[in-house]
Amino acid sequence: MQETRLDTDRIRAARRLIDPLFLDTPLYPVQGMEPGLGCAVSVKLETANPVRSFKARGTEVIAGRLVADAAREVVCASAGNLGQALAWSGRDRGLDVTVVASRFAPVAKLDRIRALGARLELVDGDFDLARDRAAAIARHEGIRLVEDSLDLETCEGAATIGLELVDAAPSFDAVLIALGGGAMATGVGQVLKTMAPGVEVICVQPLGAPAMTLSWRQRRVVTTDSTDTIADGVAGRRPIPAVLDDLLVLADDAVLVREESITAGMRMLLDHAGLVVEPSAALGVAAILEDRDRFAGRHVVTIVCGGNVDLARYHRWVGAGR
Known part of the structure; x- marks a missing residue:
């Protein structure tokens, strides 16, 4: 693997600096989603801490x-x-x-x-x-x-999620990661490509905030004039060049999903896992919904990265498809 800014030994050291409140978040299968998605799905629940996100x-x-x-x-x-x-x-x-x-x-x-x-x-x-x-x-x-x-601390702190996936998960084929600035994608990607290179690292962004995905596809920084998505947590317009360089090494793919798929993913996580999540946390499920054939018969992990959402908006988004 080409070198990146990240270092696996520093990631292990970061694990020792983090309050245990934020470590070893639950990882479990959600069998109720399998019929609708056509694949086995496990969630890594990064909302199970006092600030309800991986940050x-x-x-x-x-x-x-x-x-x-x-x-x-x-x-x-x-x-x-x-x-x-x-x-x-x-x-x-x-x-x-x-x-x-x-x-x-x-x-x-x-x-x-x-x-x-x-x-x-x-x-x-x-x-x-x-x-x-x-x-x-x-x-x-x-x-x-x-x-x-x-800042490498944000990437290498997030990378401890990857250590937990490698330590705790049974064999899985792909991990779906919400892509915004890139800290979680590069951090988790670094660990997986170092310790579990057979796992596919797939980044997911909304069509309405595509800057980092377009940059990954074109292998150069692409900025946008605006964003238009309910997934506020990943709605950046100006990718950071150094982060893109890392992502080009660590990501196997970067995909864009529609807003209706995001809300459908939020609805599935509520109905089958009892999880109230913010839109960014449903991007992984949205990616499966939009490309069931790609994931058919595979075991996929999606990182549920945040649960901080205005409830009035949440009910409007989730209730709209019922």
Whole structure:
């Protein structure tokens, strides 16, 4: 395998820095989905922790190292989940955390960031505008900027999911990973390609937010002017070149799915697994729904990456297909 920015030994070390609250999340088959999908599906439940997403695996590593270096302040841009995770990890370690987010982000995510004690600054634009503002704050204040997917701690923290898959799962054929900035895809991909190279690593993005997938397909950074998807957690417009370089090594495929498939996936996870998930967490199921022949007869793992969703929107999305 070609080299990437990630390192398997550092990933194992990251595992030791993460609060056990965020480790060893459940992995189990959902047999009720098999007839509708035509394949065996197991879910890796990354919502089973206090911030209801995988992001705290990375922020635990970052916050621990900041405290070790005697840092007191940190800032990040977030679509919602990273901000919650950094607020949690920072609060437990006495860090002052600033989160910059779009004022159009889900209210449930913004409220939770505030409740966890972070300072929240809202911008009148999307996630990529929040990224610009967070970088400006970091420069002006001289504090650490956490850049999701660019910072290796976010990738290698997420990669501990891959260690757990390799340790705990029976044989499986493919893993479906929601693709946004790329931290989870590159992190889990690094572990699987190193330790279980026969497993297919498939990234999934919405048609309405395709920048990273288009970049992967064209092997160069492709930006978009806007996004249009309910999957706010993966709705970026400007891929990070270094992350794309890693993804080109680690991903076997990157696919795009329709909005109606995302809501159908959310509905299946509710009906057959009792899971209330945000749209990004249903991307894996959506990919199977759109290409049943590809996965027929195989054992597929999908990472349920987040469960922070405004319930009014959730009921509207999930109820629309009934």
